[in-house]
Amino acid sequence: xxxxxxxxxxxxxxxxxxxxxxxxxxxxxxxxxxxxxxxxxxxxxxxxxxxxxxxxxxxxxxxxxxxxxxxxxxxxxxxxxxxxxxxx
Numbered sequence: 001x002x003x004x005x006x007x008x009x010x011x012x013x014x015x016x017x018x019x020x021x022x023x024x025x026x027x028x029x030x031x032x033x034x035x036x037x038x039x040x041x042x043x044x045x046x047x048x049x050x051x052x053x054x055x056x057x058x059x060x061x062x063x064x065x066x067x068x069x070x071x072x073x074x075x076x077x078x079x080x081x082x083x084x085x086x087x088x
């Protein structure tokens with residue numbers, strides 16, 4: 001991805017975050033402000049868990065086959081899992 005593509009992606013993510021915070025609170029919820037927290041943090045938790053399992057799977061594949069690509073995939077998955085874990 002080019003530098004311009006990364007910049008545009010970053011702007012799109014920032015715009016989506018700003019718009020989600022400016023939206024109205026959920027209706028028919030006891031504490032409407034908590035609904036927004038749920039929609040931000042719950043997907044991060046799911047992504048973190050899935051990436052941890054993905055990283056463990058590729059770590060085992062690397063130990064069995066010594067294939068460098070499996071090691072790179074495992075490392076990438078664990079690093080992304082750490083990022084999503086920090087967002088929770």
